[in-house]
Amino acid sequence: MGKSQKKRSMRRHNPMRVPDSHLPKGLASASSTSTKNEAILPIIQKMESPDASDRKWACVAVSNLIQNDPSTRRLLQGKNVVGALITRLTDSEEEVVIEAMGALRNLCIDGGYDICAEMYNKNILTPLKTFIPKISGMLSQYLEASKPALENTQRLMYDFADNMITTLWCLSETSNKALNAINAINLIPFLMSFLVSRDKLSIAPVIAAAQCLYVLTDDNSVAIDTLKSDAGYLSCLLTIAQSAPRSSISNGKDATDQRRITLGVLSSGILRNITPLPQPSAASAVDLDKDIVLPLLHPVIASVSLPEIVSNAQKLVDGLTSEPQLEKLSLKDTPRSDHKSSAELELEQLEATLRTVQLALEILTGICATLPEPSAEIEGEDEAEDEEIDVDMTDDHEMMDADDMNPVESETHDGSGKFTVMSSLVPPLLSLIHPTALSFNPLAASSPHPPTTSALSAIHISAMECLNNIFLSLATSPSPSVSADTEGGRKVWNEVWASLAVVGTEFGLGQERRQEMWEVGVGVLWGVAVVWKGTLSGTEEQIQTLIQLCEGSSDEKTKVKCIGALECLAQYPHSITSNQIIAHYLLKLLPPAPASALFGAESMIQAASALIDIYSDETLPYDVNFRQYDMLQNLVASVEGIRKAVRGIDKKKPGGRELRRRGEEVRDNLIAFIQYRRRLGLQS
Template identity: 70%
Template structure:
């Protein structure tokens, strides 16, 4: 049962705001689905105009056209708008440069990885690097109390800094190549200068800098090292998380939700840096226990998703009734940030949801407090392993173990903290009316839908790690509370029944919900094994999901969940239905398993576990159904399947080791059942 890990694609405050995977590919389809095709040519022409006012207008128009419109964005991308905007970054007029950066930032946010990769390949970092020292110098001048710079001029610079930093942040998530190139810029002092000046400058560039720091310090040693070597940086981050925005364990309403976002990001950055270096007092702080859990629990409990969805629907209805101004004439040059009050309210709502999503992501890491039961430590070249030499497959590098044992326990709370998270997490997985709209009736506000579905999935991933930790280090008081186990189980299924099983393009989030949820169900089943009744409808759904997916990991989770359900002592019919399905996964007559090798290994392990106690009431199914003969007839085919596992492939060594163990257990189990003579 694997831990849920942080997902880079879901990390941005606006990741893929308008999901477009359901749209057909190609320029022709983009032209046919965009309502603004006629506006594209004038924009492209004016982008190259000798008149600076026209060039500025063209950059602003790009931002206006792509808002919540993936078809137009794709059409512009197909016309090389990225290249044209990057060219404008070296424009002779500063106002054109400012608007070009703003347009590129919006393309990064709305377009996702494809556009970010295109920007990197077209050398956007070359001009962006030149802006860093200029922004730093200007920021220093503004922080000097003697400055007389007009407020409006300062506002433009801060917006420019926000756009540059956000673009760098998005690019750093694009690929390892882009990340390595950004590492070479050594952004840490630049970014930390915004956090240090947070009380004197607007929150927008400060939170953008914190977002960028959070991404850069995630498993990225150069950035981690740069932060850890300066005690002032760590002190600054600690000051942010200790601010009074979330006092006494209760989330306080603040005028700007970015204040809470900043604290959440600071907690995430500190977690990325942990363990904090001695000899400072900070080196003795348990990041998860003392900072992450107390700070983030009230954040995830502070939002009601049904209320949020209803508010968004009300705002969207009011927005539709407002007269829409089309300011795409040169006479009325629109501003990039020209938004109505209702649009700003919708953005604030989305920002709050993205903060909750971010908190969930950090908590997901905190809940992965323990190593997986079986860990494959990278060691010698797998090509050097002989086909039948298995002794080295279980060797673990002792230095790695010593390091894990000696390190301060800053990577997670004890499992006693975990049950307190379950209730708010269960509330966050329940879909709203806006969470999963059918393809036939698209969302009235895609950004809200994107944020809601992301929260549901992030909460499920956090639950996955909670129950994984509770399985790996059992908490007797939790597993003894059967009523709570049944309630948690029922709440997961209640959410899934609302999600439904609609598939196809544009319904990827529904599928993702199921794929993550089945891992949670397996964890719940392990914690409360033997107390959960295998309801026929739920068993059939799990079997259908197992058969429908081509992903062996999802099949393994389904089989693991079924195994737990089959061990309810009094459910003889349910046990038989599950066992018959598990037996159908076994190879027979020289034919391989229809489910694949990894699910086969899990199914065998499940059957052995289910029928290891012949005194259970459901053991009658094993005896009357002739299960022993079925297992005996599969032994040779199982051995072939195990031998066929390629240890040179990723995960192959661990799978081969486990498969060998299960095969040996199968032989021993068969002998045990024969000896019983039942």
């Protein structure tokens, strides 16, 4: 059982905001699925026009054409639109540069890693680096001037800064090579300047700077050390997190308040990324998680209504025109990178709300990954984080023998009272795992609004990851009061199954998020089944679904989770039929059964361990299956095959040493178990 860690794959642009995996590969297929073929060539030609207004028009057109349209994005990529836009970043006309930067930013957040990698390979960082001192200089002029600059001029600068910083944020997640190149720019002082002067600036570039900082401080020692070396930076981040509204982030809330909440959430995430904080400092004097992060994040996840947001989004989508009218693009007004309608801007605001919820869940996933909390001491927290790396291969016996540290009954302040993990975190997390009408791509078509779908599916998966970590913590450190609440366990079990039932099991191209939901969800089921082992009985349909997922998955860890959940269900004392079905399936995963060849060593080891656990108490009612179907002989026949499989585990591969150790332990336990059952001499 492994805890979910904060992962780069959960960021905004990966999975892609506008996915294209459902499309066949190749430009020919993109051309056949795009309705805008005729517009591509004029755009590329005008990008190189001697007339600045044509070049500007072409950059604006790119932003309009790619909106929620992966086919056209692919076509433009095939015509080297990335290279053409990067060239325009050094254009002699400022307005062209502004529009080119906006188009590149939109390509980044819509297209994900592939486009970001292409931008990096085509040397986008060279022009971007030249913009940093220019923006810094303009910021200083605005802040120091006795008379404020024209509103239009300021807005242009803020929009440009927002677009450039967002592009750098996306690029920093492309590869280690790109991250190292961005580290060399020394962006931290530039980004922190926006946060320090946040009260005097537009909120959009401030949030973009915080987003970039949040990503750069994720397991990146260069950025972390730079931030920690300046007490002023730490004080600024702490002030933002402490002063952020402790309230819900909902569809009807004022946009300014929502952005302040978003900024606070980001600041708390940055502070968590760089912990432990240096002493002495104002930030090191507080209990970051209990006093700041949880009180800030809890209202964000507890009061958001996904059905309400989806209802409003559907109304807005229904009111959108189906095709952008390129011929109606006006270049007479002030240059602007988006050129969006009011409905499109409202949809973006809804998406921003969803992304803040996703961000809060991502940070909570990290908090839940460190449970149980042994103490407030930094050394104890570090030890817990180190130990969680190895918990993946721990079997249920070892989990139940862990030190008696109880995360569930430890009190956590919410600003006005106290709450426990089970009573305050689990209910809102359960509400966020239930899919809506826009949560996943339809099986036979693309989403009516891909950005909303991308955000919703990310929320469901992030909420599942939080639950996964909570119930793994409970499995590792049992709480008698929680385990005794069998009704509560059944409620959690049923809610997780209900959400997964809506997701469905039809995977494939364009349905990767459905599959990921199941891969995380089955880990939650395993954790819940361990906590309430012996009191949860799975239905026949649930058992068959777990078996089918185990057989159909190509991911070894998903197979192990399925086996773990089945093992727990088999230990419901009064369900003799379910026990028989599960045990016979687990025996098929052991050599010399032909089906065992389709499973890896980790699955085989888990199945053997499961059978030992299930039949370790011969007094239970379902033990009749072990005797009646002569399972002892099957286990005897499997010993040599398991021995060979364990011996064949490569200890040099990642996780190989630990898997080999566990395999040897299970092999020895199996031999001892066989001897024990033989000594019992029980007959059917």
